[in-house]
Amino acid sequence: MIKGKILQDYAELIIKIGVNLQPEQGLEIACPIEKSEFAVELTKAAYKYGAKIVNVRWNCDQIDKLNYANAKTETLTDIPKWLVNSKNYLVQNNFCYVAVSADDPEAFKDIPAQKLFEISKAKSKALKKYSDCVMSNGIRWCVVSVPTSAWAKKVFPNQSDPEQCLSEQIEKAMRLNTENPLLAWEEHIRVLEKRANFLNQQRFSYIHLKNAKGTDLMVGLCDGHIWTSARELAKDGVPFMANMPTEEIFTAPHRLRVDGVLKSAMPLCVNGQIIDDFYITFKKGKIVDYCANVGHGALKGLIETDKGTSRLGEIALIGKNSPIAKSNVLFYNTLFDENASCHLAIGQGYTTTVKNGDKLTKKELLELGLNDSTEHEDFMIGTPDLSVVGIKENGEKITLFADGEWVI
Ligand code: ZN
Ligand code: ZN
Numbered sequence: 001m002i003k004g005k006i007l008q009d010y011a012e013l014i015i016k017i018g019v020n021l022q023p024e025q026g027l028e029i030a031c032p033i034e035k036s037e038f039a040v041e042l043t044k045a046a047y048k049y050g051a052k053i054v055n056v057r058w059n060c061d062q063i064d065k066l067n068y069a070n071a072k073t074e075t076l077t078d079i080p081k082w083l084v085n086s087k088n089y090l091v092q093n094n095f096c097y098v099a100v101s102a103d104d105p106e107a108f109k110d111i112p113a114q115k116l117f118e119i120s121k122a123k124s125k126a127l128k129k130y131s132d133c134v135m136s137n138g139i140r141w142c143v144v145s146v147p148t149s150a151w152a153k154k155v156f157p158n159q160s161d162p163e164q165c166l167s168e169q170i171e172k173a174m175r176l177n178t179e180n181p182l183l184a185w186e187e188h189i190r191v192l193e194k195r196a197n198f199l200n201q202q203r204f205s206y207i208h209l210k211n212a213k214g215t216d217l218m219v220g221l222c223d224g225h226i227w228t229s230a231r232e233l234a235k236d237g238v239p240f241m242a243n244m245p246t247e248e249i250f251t252a253p254h255r256l257r258v259d260g261v262l263k264s265a266m267p268l269c270v271n272g273q274i275i276d277d278f279y280i281t282f283k284k285g286k287i288v289d290y291c292a293n294v295g296h297g298a299l300k301g302l303i304e305t306d307k308g309t310s311r312l313g314e315i316a317l318i319g320k321n322s323p324i325a326k327s328n329v330l331f332y333n334t335l336f337d338e339n340a341s342c343h344l345a346i347g348q349g350y351t352t353t354v355k356n357g358d359k360l361t362k363k364e365l366l367e368l369g370l371n372d373s374t375e376h377e378d379f380m381i382g383t384p385d386l387s388v389v390g391i392k393e394n395g396e397k398i399t400l401f402a403d404g405e406w407v408i
Contacts, residue, residue, distance in 0.1 A: 017244075024052045210387050228353055265341050
C-alpha cells in the first residue's frame, strides 16, 4: 500500500507539479470510493497550497455495473443536465481537476459491448464542450493512479498481496522512491523537453513505423504540428502536467495522411472491456479494415462511435527503456501501459499540438489536418524491434528509433 509519508509526497507532487494549483483556486477530484484516503491526502495538499475549495466526485465500478446491467439503455443514455452543468462549472470557475484512474479493467466484461458504447457515446456527446476545453488545456488537469483491489488482482493474479506489488510499481513509476521526487521529476521533464525540441526543429512530414509483427505505417503529421512532452502550458499561462507518470513525446497526425497497417503490441482496456491482438488498416487517414481476436465488439464500438473515431488524433514516442517499459508489467491501465510503448490514439487531436491551435476555429484546425471527435483512445504499438523514421518534405530521412529505442 502507498501510505504515510510516501502518500503525502505523492499527493503534493500531483497538486504542485501535476495540476499546479494556485492560491484561491478550486479543485475537483474524481476518485474511486475505495480509495477515499488518497482523496483526503489530495485535499490536505490542496489546502496547503491555498485552495479555495475542494470538491470530490466518488465513483464505484460495482454500482456502475449494477446500473449498466439493470437500467435500460434509453435511461443510461439520457445524460442529466446537472452533470453537463457541473463540468462546465469547472471551466467557468477556473477549477483544477484531478482524475484518479484505478478501474477494474474487466469491471464490465459481462455487459454487452454495444450497450456500453451507446452509453459512452451519449456521455461523450453531451460533454463534448467540456472535453474540447480539456483537450485544449482550457483547465489544468491531471490523471493519476493508486492501486485498487480488483485492478491489482488483474495485474498480479499470482501474488499473495497484489495491492502491495502494484503499489511498489506505481511508486517506482512516480519516482516516489527517489530522495527528492520533485527534483527527480524536474530532471525527467528536462530530458523529455530536449528531445521534443529536437523533433520540432526537424519539421517532419511523415513518421514511418515498422516492425516484424507486421506494423508498416506511414503517419503524416499536421501542418504546423508541435511535439509536446510532460509539461504543457494551460490557457491561463500556468504550466501543468496532464498525466503522471508520463514518458511520452507526442504530436498530431494529419487526419487525411495515414496509410498502411498497424498491429497492436499490448492489450488495452476500454470501458471495462479488454481489446487485444488486433490490426487496423488505414487508407488516406481513414480506417478501412480492422479485426481484434479479443474484444472485437469493443473495438468496433470504438471505431464506429463517430466520424472522427475512424482516424488518428495522436502519435506518441516512448523508448523501450523507459522505467515503466523496463518494469515489464502489463498494467491493464492506459495511463501506465501507454508510457511503456509507442502509441497512437483514435479520435480527437490536441489543439495544443498544432501551432496557434487555441486561436484557430474548428474549420481551420480541420484544414491543418487535426482530427475532431467525441473520443480519444490511446493504444500501444511499440515493440522491442520497432523502427521509427522521420521523413522530411524533401525526402530526407532521419532514424529516430532503432530496435524500439531512441537513437537521437
Ligand atoms: Zn499519449
Ligand atoms: Zn492520448
